[in-house]
Amino acid sequence: MRRLPIYILLDTSGSMRGEPIEAVKTGLRALLSSLSRDPYALETVYLSIITFDREAKVLVPLTELDGFTLPEIEPPETSPTNLGEALELLIRQYGKEVVKTTPEQKGDWLPFAVVMTDGAPSDTMLFKQMTAELKKHRFARIVACAAGPKAKVDPLREITKDVVSLDTMDSNSFAQFWQWVSTAVSQQSQTADSTQEDLPPPPNEINLVL
Amino acid sequence: MTTIKTKAKDGTPVEFVYKDPMQGGVKDVYFAPDKSYVVAFFRKNPDIAGQERIEKLVGQYRKGIFEQAGGEYWKKLFCWPEKIVEYDGKIGMTVPAYQSHFFFGKQTSLAGAEKEGKWFASAKNFNRFVPAEEKGTLLSYLRICLLLSRAVRRLHAAGLAHSDLSYKNCLVDPSGGNACIIDIDGLVVPGLYPPDVVGTPDFIAPEVVSTLHLPVGDPNRKLPKRETDQHALSVLVYMYLFHRHPLRGRKVHDQEPDIQERLEMGEKALFIEHPQDKSNRPNLRENDKVCLPWVDINKTPYTMYGPLLKGLFELAFITGLHAPAQRPMAGDWETALVKTCDMLQPCQNSQCVKKWFVFDNTTKPTCPYCGTPYKGVLPVLDFYSTRNGKDYKPDNHRLMVYNNQYLYQWHVDRTVFPDEKLKPEHSKPVGYFAFHQGKWIFINQTLPAMKNLSTGEVVPVGKSVDLTEGLQLLLSPEATGRIVNVKIVKND
Numbered sequence: 001m002r003r004l005p006i007y008i009l010l011d012t013s014g015s016m017r018g019e020p021i022e023a024v025k026t027g028l029r030a031l032l033s034s035l036s037r038d039p040y041a042l043e044t045v046y047l048s049i050i051t052f053d054r055e056a057k058v059l060v061p062l063t064e065l066d067g068f069t070l071p072e073i074e075p076p077e078t079s080p081t082n083l084g085e086a087l088e089l090l091i092r093q094y095g096k097e098v099v100k101t102t103p104e105q106k107g108d109w110l111p112f113a114v115v116m117t118d119g120a121p122s123d124t125m126l127f128k129q130m131t132a133e134l135k136k137h138r139f140a141r142i143v144a145c146a147a148g149p150k151a152k153v154d155p156l157r158e159i160t161k162d163v164v165s166l167d168t169m170d171s172n173s174f175a176q177f178w179q180w181v182s183t184a185v186s187q188q189s190q191t192a193d194s195t196q197e198d199l200p201p202p203p204n205e206i207n208l209v210l
Numbered sequence: 211m212t213t214i215k216t217k218a219k220d221g222t223p224v225e226f227v228y229k230d231p232m233q234g235g236v237k238d239v240y241f242a243p244d245k246s247y248v249v250a251f252f253r254k255n256p257d258i259a260g261q262e263r264i265e266k267l268v269g270q271y272r273k274g275i276f277e278q279a280g281g282e283y284w285k286k287l288f289c290w291p292e293k294i295v296e297y298d299g300k301i302g303m304t305v306p307a308y309q310s311h312f313f314f315g316k317q318t319s320l321a322g323a324e325k326e327g328k329w330f331a332s333a334k335n336f337n338r339f340v341p342a343e344e345k346g347t348l349l350s351y352l353r354i355c356l357l358l359s360r361a362v363r364r365l366h367a368a369g370l371a372h373s374d375l376s377y378k379n380c381l382v383d384p385s386g387g388n389a390c391i392i393d394i395d396g397l398v399v400p401g402l403y404p405p406d407v408v409g410t411p412d413f414i415a416p417e418v419v420s421t422l423h424l425p426v427g428d429p430n431r432k433l434p435k436r437e438t439d440q441h442a443l444s445v446l447v448y449m450y451l452f453h454r455h456p457l458r459g460r461k462v463h464d465q466e467p468d469i470q471e472r473l474e475m476g477e478k479a480l481f482i483e484h485p486q487d488k489s490n491r492p493n494l495r496e497n498d499k500v501c502l503p504w505v506d507i508n509k510t511p512y513t514m515y516g517p518l519l520k521g522l523f524e525l526a527f528i529t530g531l532h533a534p535a536q537r538p539m540a541g542d543w544e545t546a547l548v549k550t551c552d553m554l555q556p557c558q559n560s561q562c563v564k565k566w567f568v569f570d571n572t573t574k575p576t577c578p579y580c581g582t583p584y585k586g587v588l589p590v591l592d593f594y595s596t597r598n599g600k601d602y603k604p605d606n607h608r609l610m611v612y613n614n615q616y617l618y619q620w621h622v623d624r625t626v627f628p629d630e631k632l633k634p635e636h637s638k639p640v641g642y643f644a645f646h647q648g649k650w651i652f653i654n655q656t657l658p659a660m661k662n663l664s665t666g667e668v669v670p671v672g673k674s675v676d677l678t679e680g681l682q683l684l685l686s687p688e689a690t691g692r693i694v695n696v697k698i699v700k701n702d
Contacts, residue, residue, distance in 0.1 A: 001334065001498050037320060039328035039335050064497075066338070101465050106493060110467055138467070183233075190378075191411060200233075201253070 004044040004109040004140075004189050005062055005098055009086050011117035012051040014078040015150070020118065021075055023171035027178030028070055034182045035065055040189040042066060044109065048093060052086035053079040062097045081119045083155070084126030087134055094137055110140035112188050114181055115159060117145070118169060120152035131158040140188055143199070145177060146209070153209050162199060163209040176205040213243055218293035224249065224304055234393075241307070249295055251302035264303060267291055267397055274368055283630040287361040289381075289392040303395065311388055312381040314344060327377025330384060331449035333501035346384020347565035349554060352515075354382045355447045356547040357389040360629060362443050363540035365397070366436050373398045373434035375442035376410035377449065398434060409434060411475065412455055415441035416532055419476030437534035444526035447543060451515060453504040456481055456527050459490030481527035483512050503579070514578055516553050516568040518546035518606070548628060552609045552621075558582055569610050574701055588699040589643075589650045589677040595624040595692045602693050609694075611650060611677065617641045622657065622685040624692060643677075650677040659687050 010024065028049075035041040047068055049059040053076055060071065094111065101107035121127040144156035148169035156163045166173040183200045202208055212228045224242075226249040231238035237250040256264065268291050275284050284290075291303035314320040318341035320329075325344070329335050336345070346354075358380060365372055372379075372391065379393045408414060408422060415438035424431040432438075448456045459482035463473035480490040492505050503509040512523045522538045530536035554566040555575060559582040567577045575584040589611040594602035609621060616639035620626040626636055641655045651674040654660050660669045663682040669675050675683065681696040 001493075001495060001501065003497070037323045039326065039332065039339070042339055043328075043332045043334050101462060101467070101470070103462055103465065106460060106462055106470075 002044065002106060002109050003046045003062075003099070004041075004185075005111040006045055006047045006185055007050065007090055007093070007111060007113040008047065009050045009052065009083075009090060009113065009115040010059075010073070011053070011081060011083070011119065011147075012073060012075040013053040013081045013119060014076060015118055017075045017077070019171070020147070020169045020174075021073055023169070023174040024116070024178075025070065025073060026171060027174045030175065031178045031182045031185075032065070032068060032070065034179070035185060038186050038189070041186050044189050045185065048097070050086055050089055050093070052082050052089075054082065056082055056086040056089040058089065058093060061093070080122035081117060082123045082126075083115075083117060083121035084123040084128070084130045086115075087130035087159070088126065091130065091133055091137060110138050112140050112185060113142040115142065115144040115156065116147055116177075117156070118147045118151050121155050127155065128158075134159065141184070141199075143181065143184065147174070147177075157209070164202060165207045165209055166205060167207070173205045176203045179203075180206055214297060216295065216297055218295050218304065220293055222293065224293065224295050237302070242304075245307055247292070247304050247306050249297075249302050249304050250291075251295075251297070251300040255299075255301045261301065263397070264291065264294060264301075264395060266399075267395060268294055268303065271368065271370060271397070275364065280630050284361070284364060286388070287357055287364075287390055288394060289390055290394055308381060308392070309388070309390070311383045311386045312390065314341065318344060320344075325381055325383055327380045327382050327446070327450070330382055331377045331446075331453060333453035333504035336453045336504075337502075338500055344385050345563065346387070348568075349551065349566050350384040350387040351450050352547055352551050352554075353387040354384065354389040355450055356544060356551070358391065358446060359443060359540045359543035359547060361389075361391050362439060363544055364630075366439065366540055369399060371398050371434060371436045371439050372396070372442075373439065374409050374413075375439055375446060376413040377446065378410055380446065382450070409438070409442065411471070412449075412458075413442040413445050414438070414475060415534065416476050416479040417534060419472060419479075422472070422476075437537060440537040440539060441526070441531075441534070443540055443543065444522070444538060447519075447547075448512070448523065448527070451519075452510060452512070454482075454492065454501070456483075456523075457490075458482070458492075460493040461490040479531055481531065483507050484528060510578065514568065514570075516550050516570070518550055522546055544629070545627075549607050552607065555584065555588070555610045556612050558584060569608075573699060575699065584701050586701065587650060588701065590697040590699060591694045592697065593621065593692050593694055595690070599689060605692070611643045613643070613645050615643045617643070617652070617685075621694075622692060623688065623690045625690045646674075651675065652677060652683075657685060660685055661687070663693065 035045060042065055045065045046062045047065060048062040051057055051059045051073060098111055099107040141162060142160035143162045144160050146153045146156055146165040148166060153163055153165055166177060180202050187200060213225055214228045215225050218224045226240040226242055228240060231240050237252055239248050239250045241248050272290055275281060289306055291305050293304045295302045295304060312325050314323050314325060320341060329340055374396045379391060381390045381392055408418060417432040418438055421431045445456060457475060457479050463478050464470045480487060482490050482492050492507060494505055498505045513520045522542060525536060525538045550568060553568050555569045556566055557577040559580050562577055562580040564579045569575055591609040591611060593605040593607045595605050596602045618639055619636040620628045622640055639655060640657050641653055643652055653674045654669050654671055656671060661684040662669055662675055663684050677696050679698040683694050685692050685694060
């Protein structure tokens with residue numbers, strides 16, 4: 001069965017400590033529970049979570065939706081935002097985990113990725129290099145989210161055209177964002193490999209960056 | 211609570227709770243305070259042609275189907291828009307709420323979720339996620355397919371095409387044997403209104419997929435119409451009976467995903483079970499084990515539901531896949547499914563997941579799902595009727611006998627068929643079968659002039675006749691009455 005891989009890249013730098021990370025976790029749990037009641041998502045979705053602060057790490061490798069449990073996420077006191085390193089890891093995981101289509105065999109559906117940060121990349125050189133490298137990999141869609149007032153939109157636009165921003169980092173905004181992601185993932189799981197589909201209309205708390 | 215009280219376009223009162231809508235693809239849906247109906251507002255108001263179409267939908271077309279004799283029957287099969295509502299600059303329609311049997315039971319893991327067709331059309335979902343008490347039996351899937359075919363046949367008879375038949379737009383309830391077509395507002399009248407949807411990926415007809423790249427208005431672009439509905443219906447029937455898609459096999463046409471999708475569902479579409487061209491057989495990846503036996507076409511071939519459905523699957527996915535005019539009509543499915551239900555045999559293994567199987571005409575019938583062989587004496591009844599009053603010819607209709615199997619008027623009289631037009635007096639059994647004191651017998655309950663042709667004796671009401679090899683019974687002496695011929699399969 002062809003899988004729909006979903007990669008979630010989460011900023012876990014120091015500024016996410018406390019309420020923001022709790023709100024993100026609540027949002028992720030809601031995302032999991034809503035996708036678990038969606039017959040399209042249940043059939044195909046596999047999820048992976050990559051976190052990044054001082055270093056990027058695979059918190060959960062690509063795992064079937066059914067049986068996916070969200071581990072503890074504990075951002076360090078202070079740390080840089082190594083988004084470049086996260087992209088490097090994403091590219092490595094993509095190469096390792098996603099089954100490619102060859103003339104002999106159908107591979108997985110094109111992956112879907114979500115990048116969420118509340119700041120700007122600290123490893124600017126690597127970030128630049130990796131955004132170029134990322135372009136060589138096919139995704140059904142990458143959605144980037146600039147969360148809160150300090151998040152920089154411009155670097156995210158290097159990654160994807162689908163950038164959204166959240167004015168505040170309160171639990172309501174995060175809840176709305178993850179619910180919207182869940183709708184987008186569900187939609188993706190219904191449209192085979194089509195990359196043309198519009199994103200679902202975002203709720204008021206989420207601003208599409210045009 | 212922000213309950214809005216307003217009036218529909220026809221002047222009747224409409225109420226809805228104006229907050230937290232459920233969001234569909236193009237509509238926001240609000241419940242009436244008593245939840246007996248919903249009001250679905252288009253997020254983007256339809257254009258003039260679209261408005262005209264929904265006017266006709268709630269007016270002329272709805273009346274044509276529901277306000278005729280027998281119209282009540284269709285209320286279970288269609289969730290049909292009833293009134294047009296305009297509020298706050300938005301155009302919407304009232305639609306009856308889904309019946310409660312289309313939601314998963316409260317005690318199940320999916321409590322409250324809609325039973326949309328996808329739950330049951332996918333082997334992984336069916337095997338792993340659908341709660342056991344919601345799985346239904348083979349009989350219930352045949353019945354669901356029958357109801358959907360009947361509903362589509364009715365639309366087509368009215369000159370309409372649904373244009374987006376898919377498991378998304380069909381609610382099914384296997385445990386109760388119910389089905390209902392929803393999201394009817396995309397309905398098209400060929401030649402009158404251009405369709406505004408192309409359909410759902412798994413269900414779009416090949417000729418539509420292969421001309422999708424042409425601009426709307428191009429004379430070569432193929433749009434949804436009756437024949438594309440026929441393709442979608444065949445795919446639906448196949449998916450509910452086999453829990454897999456008939457065209458999604460292993461064949462790679464192009465490594466570019468969009469092109470692959472366009473070729474695989476369009477120009478190069480190929481039946482995964484094509485008897486000669488075996489290049490598109492289903493893939494068996496490691497994670498497909500959860501889908502067994504449905505990914506294994508040797509264990510569950512398209513022929514397993516008997517000759518009638520086999521013939522239609524061949525028309526749908528071999529002969530007619532790229533030749534729309536040859537596709538089976540909805541009514542063909544309906545007839546074949548009714549007859550196939552009569553060919554069912556209960557599996558003797560009480561734990562069997564499908565509970566029934568179609569008798570395969572062999573001397574050693576075995577349940578294909580659990581492998582349990584049938585033990586005992588198995589009477590098989592074949593029906594014959596006459597067109598000229600003397601020669602009786604086979605009707606291609608067979609009834610399997612099991613304990614408490616019934617015989618109905620539609621078995622007795624070739625002009626009676628169990629559909630929406632069935633008269634109430636014909637819905638009661640005319641007799642039944644039982645295994646009694648080591649013998650299979652038929653008990654005549656209401657047939658006034660049934661005759662044992664082997665002995666020449668009349669079998670009066672209230673009396674029984676032993677079912678033996680070669681026994682012939684004239685069920686009714688009327689010109690449209692049938693003869694049955696009994697065959698006995700022994701398997702000890």
